Amino acid sequence: MKQSFSRKNITALLILVVSVILLSVMFGLIPPKWQKTFITACYYIIGALGLNLIIGVSGQFSLGHAGFIAIGAYSVGIIFQSNATIYGFALGTALGIVITCAVALIIAIPTFRLRGDYLAIATLGFSEIIRIVIQNLDITGGASGLSYLSFEGINDQGMFIMMVITIMLAILLIVNYVKSSHGRATVSVREDEIAAEAMGINTTKYKTVAFLIGASLAAVAGAYFGPMNFFIKPGDFGFTKSIDVLVIVVLGGMGSLSGTVVGGIFIAVMNTFLQDYSEIRMILYALILVLVMILRPRGLFGNKEITDIWKKKTKGAE
């Protein structure tokens, strides 16, 4: 029993290493314009994975992702002013996660005692508060923002590899969480909060856990935002940023990590194609969402994963 587990882990690790190498080689071969697209896609995916945990798994509706992304971006941005190396990046990311968790707790403690969509309103408000605070602080550079955020010693390819590894770790984290007793407890909150509570589940606790992990992933996504754009300003983290991430989750399917990955790539690729027609971009977004809602109301993947195909095959063979 044990042995098969470790063998499974080694196989998984090998697949991860090989796919990271393959992806980075492929990345080196594509034109710079598309390199930028895939870096953006990775950034979207990391943020959307977090939101999917909050919306798709625990069933809570959060509209505050932009605020958490901003915290991550500014933490790294401020550290980068004095230390733009990988260590500065790690420190900034860690700082971002800590601040994000503190803010998320402040939101979670009052709202999660209530049943219903209070979180959406609270997160929406808090995300705006965060943006306005950043706009009025000196250390964050006020309305004009922070610049010179390029990574020392790490080129686009290096950053892409870091992001791919981050995505894989994030997926591993979420899968291991969801497929545990704590994860099942979190899912039960989504399914029926009253029944979950009656079965001995501390629903407030698990809503908070999922929210904290999701918000932390947003901060990690934000950490990459500065080095990716070389420049951050409060205007980058408005309400529409939260909607961008939400669109990816809804498009891919709530509760499906594969869907989030595909949705993130799709939106990034779309954005590149529509770079020159930014006026109609939002119209097309809306159109695509309407079409998805009509044709596949539960998103492209519903709550299924790519790995389910393989699972069904083995079941049929039994």
Added chain:
Amino acid sequence: MALLTVKNLTKNFGGLCANSNISMEVASNELVGLIGPNGAGKTTLFNMLTGVYEPSGGTILLNNGDHEVSIGGMKPYKVTAMGIARTFQNIRLFKGLSVLENVKIAMHKDVHYHLAQAIFRTPKFYQEEARMEKQARELLSIMKLDQKSGELADNLPYGEQRRLEIARALATNPKLLFLDEPAAGMNPQETAELTELIRFIKERFQISIVLIEHDMSLVMNLCERIYVLDYGKMIAKGTPSEIAVNQKVIDSYLGEEV
């Protein structure tokens, strides 16, 4: 000492008095019925006893081995941890999850690994998961649901959904089980099977059961004692044979034979 002691329990919703001065006792390994017309306050009483509502007045004491604990106003998940489980009048399963997962979720409060151990997949995690899997399957086979363990709860026929709700409540390892209209929507054949099942559960798990039911064949057959509610007040208590001839109960609920 009784397992559950309720004294002068009252619940007001604004000006409406849903329960007033309810007192009752449940001994260990006893089967108690709670009957009364619709709107008499039976479910309200259940909701107070399981922590969903906070009582407006009165006390609920649960015998916790050597001492009594007041559970009035406690949060539902804490009440469940004290050893009280329930089912719902309108079935509340985790519909999108499998039968097995439904049962495992109810076992979560007794799980012995924490979040970090789950995320890093330590040996303790695999150990505990294997234990839960085994216990859940055992429980499902006792409840004759083992063939359905992989199915979505939503896809089960009605009778089996009712059975799964009871199985899920039992998975929390209770001392006291509340069943809210377990036979609602069942035909006489199914009701007879359910009657046997409830009797079996009481003996097999050595627990006390309190049930709300409108099906008198089930209540009179099964319950050792019956409490009768009407307009939020306790109007009678006694053995089934006493209740069947109690004039107050006949007037308000059972009715005369024509």
